[in-house]
Amino acid sequence: MNRWPVKTGGYHVAARKACLGVLEGLQEARYARAAFVNAAIEADILVERDREG
Template sequence: MRIALGKSGNTIYTVDRVAQAADILLNRWPAPTGRKHIAARKACLRVLRGLNETRHARKAFVEAAAEADILVERDPFE
């Protein structure tokens, strides 16, 4: 999936790994922390600890990015 970051949302990132999503959620999230953001952080960390499947983190990250209005394109398979 692709998200827009930066002061003007002009830097587009392709996020294709859970570790990358976790880094963005923990260190570079451009919006105030919301319920879906927290859920995505937890989902990514659970995957990185081997406690959950990648699909759960992906779904949570997409929902958080949509809530923060930084999602550039939706996955056609969702």
């Protein structure tokens, strides 16, 4: 939650809010996952995995 490779960014803030929303039962996990993927792309740390392996 508090350790991220970039100082801040719009997607990072949105992902944190989305994750908290899920924990509070206010939001579905799929929205938090999408927000987290966007934040990872923004921070250039997203690693794609092979779905077949």
